Amino acid sequence: MIRLEGITKVFPGVKSLDNVSFEAVAGEVHALLGENGAGKSTLIKTMAGAYTADEGTIYFDGNKRSWTTPKESKDAGIHIIYQELMLFPELSVAENIFLGQAPRTRLRTIDYKAMYESANETLDKLGHHLDSRVLVKDLSVADQQMVEIAKALVGETKLLVLDEPTAVISGRESELLFERIKLLRDEGVCIIYISHRLEEIFSIADRVTVLKDGQYVGTYDVAELDRDRLVGMMVGRKVKDIFPPKKDPPAKAAPVLTARNLCVSPKVNDVSFDLYAGEILGLAGLVGAGRSEVAHALFGSISRSDGGVTLGGEGFDAPSPRESIDRGLGFLTEDRKGEGLIMSLDVSANVTAPALPEFTTSLGLDRAHETQAAKDEIKRFRVAVPGPEYGVNKLSGGNQQKILFGRWTRTCRRVLILDEPTRGIDVGTKVEIYEIIRKLADEGLGVLLISSELPEIVGLCTRVLVMRDGIITGEVSGAEINEETIMKFATAAKEPMVQSVFLGEAT
Ligand SMILES: Nc1ncnc2c1ncn2[C@@H]1O[C@H](COP(=O)(O)OP(=O)(O)OP(=O)(O)O)[C@@H](O)[C@H]1O
Ligand SMILES: [Mg+2]
Incomplete structure (x- = not known):
């Protein structure tokens, strides 16, 4: 389906790709792996004509191609979901999904009704119910990612490339996405899949190609690999999933941050908790539970509709982000681009x-x-x-x-809020980041950790708040902190729970 031969791409100061060859065939899911900066995104951008290679040849469907724009590769049937989303914020969900190929009425005007309906249908197939009339700028990052994926399902796609599609969506949505990917594969679509979550690779990929420092390491059948070997090839050394030892915060200290009946209409209701210096407090829940809204409301990047907050023992009502920073509150948002x-x-x-x-x-x-x-x-x-x-x-x-x-x-001097801190971070560096988070807490920061990767919450936190539909549904601490208990609080009992296969292992 696609074959790259001897691709070299040099940027000032960096050789992103050094004589890399790569081939993926119809009807397979081919994973592309490597550390941060290994050249994965550069390779797929070259494949699509977004970058022009300095050397090397591209063959698609048996023919030699030299795309000069992404449009040419798109017309040939290559659809790429880039790591940094490429949506038009001012357009609606449906308009984004059907960009350039909207259904028309008999009078050749855009058939909005049909467009909204089929956009909703496409999203429903992904198990993601969204109103397709909403403007993209009003969506969460996770919703935006689902819109990107929906775009790939309309039109004729022969080669589908996904660059870290699951970084911001929940386990349940990932699972539905994987079902779609498998269906497409069985229909003969060639799928190239990039992710730092290795357990995903083992559950959907047929083959993997590993890159390291811009060079080709090798291509393997997934069946002949195990996790340790794969990590070894990517990182070049042994890495274990070790979380630093947990420590309880110093006893009886006054909380560094308190929240009482915090509300953000309509997403968050009556959220109350204390955060202590030296503590890593987890905020768990499914995507959309309201965790990020709590973080934004504390930091002042969205306004609170009710509730009281103190920071360092003093009132902290209606702060602006500037004031938050000055008073020692830091916030790593999940939306690094926005x-x-x-x-x-x-x-x-x-x-x-x-x-x-x-x-x-x-x-x-x-x-x-x-x-x-x-x-x-x-x-x-x-x-x-x-x-x-x-x-x-x-x-x-x-x-x-x-x-x-x-x-x-x-x-940040007092409180650090981390929203999906290791998103897109490679296996080796994650371990280092965990150590840094632990060290910051030991130095006296209060850390509020939001993460959709449950092993991360379980491995790092001494106490965990669980949210569902905007309220705190449970608090667990000590030996009670495990994935089952957290998931129980995070999911509604009424809803049939899809058992996630990704909860077993951290990457
Ligand atoms: N437009 C550009 N200009 C200059 N350097 C670039 C450009 N795009 C990528 N690079 C460099 O090329 C190298 C490979 O980057 P690339 O984005 O392909 O990595 P990656 O494997 O996708 O990593 P990650 O897992 O972090 O997404 C990096 O050192 C990066 O800084
Ligand atoms: Mg990348």
């Missing part, structure tokens, strides 16, 4: 953005100090980037996430 990174600036500026006073002297911005701070973070998180002056828009997805992590761990 709310986190300033894409037009370089790594230095992004690391230091919330802490500008620290880097400003009477003479203006202290560039040397700023550069040093960025260099420290690059080193600490092993960010694959040539230097601090590099634009963040040129970094790989996982490396962008590391920059955000570096930013917040520098500036």
Whole structure:
């Protein structure tokens, strides 16, 4: 179906792909694996004509092709779901799904009724019920991801590429997505699948190709691999899923943050809890349960409709994000493109953005100090980037996430809210990030951890709040913290629960 031969792609300062060959055939799910910055996204962008290779040849459907734009590859039947979503925020869900191929009435005008109906149908097939008239900008990241996936299901697709599609959706939605992927595969579609969640690879991929530092490592049948071998090939060393030892927060300390009857209409209702210094408190629940809204309401990036919050013992009502930062509250958002990174600036500026006073002297911005701070973070998180002056828009997805992590761990003194912190982060670096989170708590920060990866919650937290439909449905601590108990509180008893196959293992 698709064959790449000897592809080399060089960016200033980085050789993203170094003589890489790759082949995927019709009717298979072919996983593409490698650490952050290994070249996975670059390879698929080259495949699609979004990047032009410096060297090498592309064959699609048996013919040599040299696409110059993504449109050409799309017309030939290649559909790519990019890591950074490509939706039009000002258009409705349905308009995004049917962009350029909307159903028409007899008078050749867009048949909105038919369009909304079939958009809803497509989403229903994915088990994701959304009103397709809603504007994309009003959706959560998870909903947006489902819209991206729905787009791939309309029209004629011969090759479907998914670059980390499950990073922001829940286990249940992932499972429905995998069912669709398997159906498409059985219909003869070729599917290329990128993910850092290795358990997914074992449940849907037929073959895997591993890249490392822009080079081809090998292609293998999944049946002949186990997890350790796969990780070894990607990382080049042994990595175990080790969470640092848990520690209870110092006894009897006053809470560093309290929330009483916090409401965000209509998503969050009467949420109350205390967070202690030195504690890693989990906030678990399915996507859409209201966890991110709680985080935004604490930080002040959305307004509270009711409730009282204290930070460091003092009232903290209706803060702005600026005030939150000044008072020592940091927030790593789940939407790194929309709310986190300033894409037009370089790594230095992004690391230091919330802490500008620290880097400003009477003479203006202290560039040397700023550069040093960025260099420290690059080193600490092993960010694959040539230097601090590099634009963040040129970094790989996982490396962008590391920059955000570096930013917040520098500036925050009291409470750090982490919303899906290891999303898109590779296996090796995750372990390091877990250690950093533990260390920050040991140094006296209160950490509120939101994660859809249950093993992460179970492995790191000493206490866990579980949310469902905007309310806290349970609190578990100590030995009670396990996936079954959390899932029980997170899912409605009325709803038949789809047993997730991904809950067994962290990657
Ligand atoms: N447009 C660009 N300009 C400059 N450098 C780039 C560009 N796109 C990618 N790179 C660099 O190429 C390398 C490979 O990046 P790529 O995005 O392909 O990694 P990846 O394997 O997809 O990683 P991740 O798992 O983090 O998404 C990185 O070092 C990245 O900084
Ligand atoms: Mg990528």
